[in-house]
Amino acid sequence: MPFANVQNMNWPATIDDFAAAFSIIESEGVQGYVNGGAGAELTLGRNLDAWDAIEIRPKALAGVGTRDLSTTVLGASEAHPIVVAPVGFQGYVHSEGEIGLAQGSVDANARYCHSTFGAAGFTDLEDIDGLRWWFQLYCFNDHGLNTSLVQRAEEAGAEAILLTVDLTALGHRDRDLHTGFILRGNRPVACVAEVGLADPRLAPVWASLDHDLSWATLARTIEDASVPVLVKGILRGDDAVMAVEHGAAGVIVSNHGGRQLDTAIPTARALVDVVDALGGHGEVLVDSGIRKGVDVAKAIGIGATATMVGRPALWGLGVGGREGVSRVLELLIEDYDRALALIGASSTDVLSPDHFTLPD
Numbered sequence: 001m002p003f004a005n006v007q008n009m010n011w012p013a014t015i016d017d018f019a020a021a022f023s024i025i026e027s028e029g030v031q032g033y034v035n036g037g038a039g040a041e042l043t044l045g046r047n048l049d050a051w052d053a054i055e056i057r058p059k060a061l062a063g064v065g066t067r068d069l070s071t072t073v074l075g076a077s078e079a080h081p082i083v084v085a086p087v088g089f090q091g092y093v094h095s096e097g098e099i100g101l102a103q104g105s106v107d108a109n110a111r112y113c114h115s116t117f118g119a120a121g122f123t124d125l126e127d128i129d130g131l132r133w134w135f136q137l138y139c140f141n142d143h144g145l146n147t148s149l150v151q152r153a154e155e156a157g158a159e160a161i162l163l164t165v166d167l168t169a170l171g172h173r174d175r176d177l178h179t180g181f182i183l184r185g186n187r188p189v190a191c192v193a194e195v196g197l198a199d200p201r202l203a204p205v206w207a208s209l210d211h212d213l214s215w216a217t218l219a220r221t222i223e224d225a226s227v228p229v230l231v232k233g234i235l236r237g238d239d240a241v242m243a244v245e246h247g248a249a250g251v252i253v254s255n256h257g258g259r260q261l262d263t264a265i266p267t268a269r270a271l272v273d274v275v276d277a278l279g280g281h282g283e284v285l286v287d288s289g290i291r292k293g294v295d296v297a298k299a300i301g302i303g304a305t306a307t308m309v310g311r312p313a314l315w316g317l318g319v320g321g322r323e324g325v326s327r328v329l330e331l332l333i334e335d336y337d338r339a340l341a342l343i344g345a346s347s348t349d350v351l352s353p354d355h356f357t358l359p360d
């Protein structure tokens, strides 16, 4: 474990400082696995630039002395619009792995998403008091396995299923090729092991991923689920409309944090198209490059109901396990609160396109 005794350490002051500390603590391989992106990492950088390119038109004298960060996502009340994105294989980042990530989310009143490839299983999540979570599904060729995963997730308390659709092939991540980092094939995939697959080791499980995803895959997942299904990895308005027409509760505008297809459109720009196309039918969440309170405010103002963060939570996990995760999330939540004040919005609800200017 990177820091055995976190009690006495000085916590990094900013999210960027967490990122810098993470880079010092972690091996080059793990750092590259978390921080890297596909190809020349153009989308990775453009995700950040696109949020920055949206300018703010703050309202003066707007009476923002007390602010209400809360919102409603899929019919449930959330203390703030920041959700922890699903990230697999966190055992590499910290010995607490997904348990620390989930517990840190609870501490920060944030909803947690659990990856199919999380190192923790459904039973581990059931044991975490106060956890509010969604399950992220990667589909396998064996449809029975997909059905079992969805059913077991729901039984364990998942309140939505996130069907990830942007892994039709694994992105070519140059950093991993250079550092030689590979996910080890002998580790069992906890959630898959729990639903009774004969050989739940990573290598065979990974080899049985369904890369031939289609609208029929979504229809089947919706049929399997009795909770809402969100489609994660949507970057076009027409696809968002198709998803909702097939019965999805909404979409997550995501390019997987720039990890899959280099030069894919940054999500801040795709979000505009998706919100416009859906016209209020179905929920829209967004991730990829959210690092600051103003990024959250911009996403909500453009029309997202919530934002998700991947790497920032992992930087917190790597630096200090559960406590590091909650520190990072608290920094982001505080920054969002400050952003609301300075933008002149007294609540999440009042943010609107009128507060922002989109680049041409």
Ligand SMILES: Cc1cc2nc3c(=O)[nH]c(=O)nc-3n(C[C@H](O)[C@H](O)[C@H](O)COP(=O)(O)O)c2cc1C
Binding pocket: 033, 034, 035, 047, 085, 086, 087, 088, 115, 116, 117, 136, 164, 232, 254, 255, 256, 257, 258, 259, 287, 288, 289, 290, 308, 309, 310, 311, 312
């Ligand atoms: C190390 C790592 C592992 C990830 N694993 C998954 C996964 O198992 N399933 C998934 O849907 N997305 C996965 N993602 C993508 C995230 O859910 C999310 O879309 C992305 O991290 C958001 O971008 P950000 O890191 O810039 O916040 C992963 C991302 C990272 C950084």
